[in-house]
Amino acid sequence: MATAYGPDTRDSRSPGSGLREQTPVKYFLPAVLRAPLEARTWRELLYVLLSMPLSTVMFVFAITMTSLSAGLLITFIGVPLLAVGLAVCRGFGVLERARARGLLNVDVAEPARVVGKTGGPMSWMGAVLKSGVSWRHLLYTLLHFPWAVFTFVVAVTFWTYGLAALTYPLWQWMFPVYGGIDGIQLYGDRTHAHYLDSPFELAATSAVGLVLVLVSPWIVRGLVSVDRLAVSGLLGPSELAARVSELESDRGVVVDTAAADLRRIERDLHDGAQARLVALAMDLGLAKEKLTDDPEAAARMVDEAHGEVKVALQELRDLARGIHPAVLTDRGLDAALSAIASRCTVPVTVTVDLDSRPAQAIEGIAYFTVSELLQNVSKHAGATRATVDVWRTADRLMLQVTDNGRGGADVATGSGLAGLTERLDAVDGVLVVDSPAGGPTTVTAELPWRG
Incomplete structure (x- = not known):
């Protein structure tokens, strides 16, 4: 699918070479004749x-x-x-x-x-x-x-x-x-x-x-x-002043993003695992009181508490995975993105072509970018399949997520894509969305290799 990076973003040709090949010589003469007017x-x-x-x-x-x-x-x-x-x-x-x-x-x-x-x-x-x-x-x-x-x-x-x-x-x-x-x-x-x-x-x-x-x-x-x-x-x-201004703006975005992540983690803990653990403590207290009078009821309550413990542990695992998954630290993007793809509601083909691992911070941003994009595919795209491609071009890490859904995704609507754009911009990254009405949708992200 053609994106802002061209029909094939991994093409090694110089920028604009295709345009030069497609420009006929016959268009030169009218430009010369029109110039004085x-x-x-x-x-x-x-x-x-x-x-x-x-x-x-x-x-x-x-x-x-x-x-x-x-x-x-x-x-x-x-x-x-x-x-x-x-x-x-x-x-x-x-x-x-x-x-x-x-x-x-x-x-x-x-x-x-x-x-x-x-x-x-x-x-x-x-x-x-x-x-x-x-x-x-x-x-x-x-x-x-x-x-x-x-x-x-x-x-x-x-x-x-x-x-x-x-x-x-x-x-x-x-x-x-x-x-x-x-x-x-x-x-x-x-x-x-x-x-x-x-x-x-x-x-x-x-x-x-x-x-x-x-x-x-x-x-x-x-x-x-x-x-x-x-x-x-x-x-x-001056370039220095412009760079300082850009860094100040990026710092504000990073601070806001970190604060939003902390609020999300706090909310997930308060509404999820913490609430279940409080309920679990109350159930165990009641079971303890009934242990001598009604052992069967106490056993049922302990069994229910055991189920609540499993659910709370799963929520804690999901929360830890949302902070920074262990598989990303241990095995890199290939395994981590495959784990995300396995949880997506549509079949996802993952292709990772990297000869080494990028900086840890960049690797984390790439992981969460693909995670957010696949969540959008699951919730909004109405797609039946999707692909994830990851590769390196010089000193840049390239990500591309494509689906065959209904299209119409737009960064300007203030959706999660806008937040992703800000996150990538904070590290000198770029997010390009090509999503015509009726689909398909191709989202290409470009990140620095070393941050």
Whole structure:
């Protein structure tokens, strides 16, 4: 079954190779012809044209403030002046991110705000000067100016000459076409002015103009790809800050999940084994009282208590298995998943292809992921069979559970799949659900091998 990982998630071909094989060459020509008329082309050209005046203002401001603050560093004025200059450069970054978002379709996250520890101006000034984001904004204003000048000249030159040559037959009549006028004498030779006025020359000029017009959008597209990289790399949050934010979010998910598991265990103990053991103690107390007066009734009560003990032990075993099954620790995923499959209400085929065992925490998450998915198959899928495949791809552990049920499973509905997605995301894992209405359903999970 095709999933988001492709028809066969264990295919070793490079990503996108199938797409390249399926893209006919005949689709290339219409794309070239459409490019000058696409809205994207004109948005990118507008971005290049606006970059020239904006980068000039930013460059002049950055050079002026940096030079002035450097010259005044010997005094106290230079330090706050530099901090103000960096803060204004961060303001320029807001404008540039908005331009990139609106014209280049590049959505760069806002970097964290600079906040001093004490909230005072001195604390704020120190935070601005120590912020790597602020210095990257200053670097952007300095580097963007020469690049903006280059892209402006290239884009305007190609578009101007291309449009002028393409429309030359429409406006050439406004200029004299006499070709015998003596030109300026250079190096002893006399040049003659020549005008393109014959039908062949007009057609050839228009053809050259058409080629330039068709090429210009792709040249501009290549130029603004550098702008995309610059905006993303210099004006966004640092990788460390983004990773810290992601880890903080993941930590919250892990804490919430652990708290939910503890509440579940407490509830299962209170409503299950604990209640049975309390009832068992009461029954044994009554049997003890009747032992001398009515031995037969006492024997029946002891026999019933024996049955309650067996049920309580089974519930405790199930609860222990839900916390961390012994078979997973002793024998690994293959045996543990086979044990889960044997308890499923539909026949399940389990295939585990692993040359070694992953990290213990990852192994536990993989076990509970398959357990939850098979429970969904039993309760909601209406399936008659299911398969579980587990394999390793490089440094990733892959799980895939497929059933032939009614389909329609959706992570967005807030079901158990949403909880599984959060659990996997907390360890840099991914859960992909492919469940069209009418089935079948394929759920693929990807986990790091070592956590």
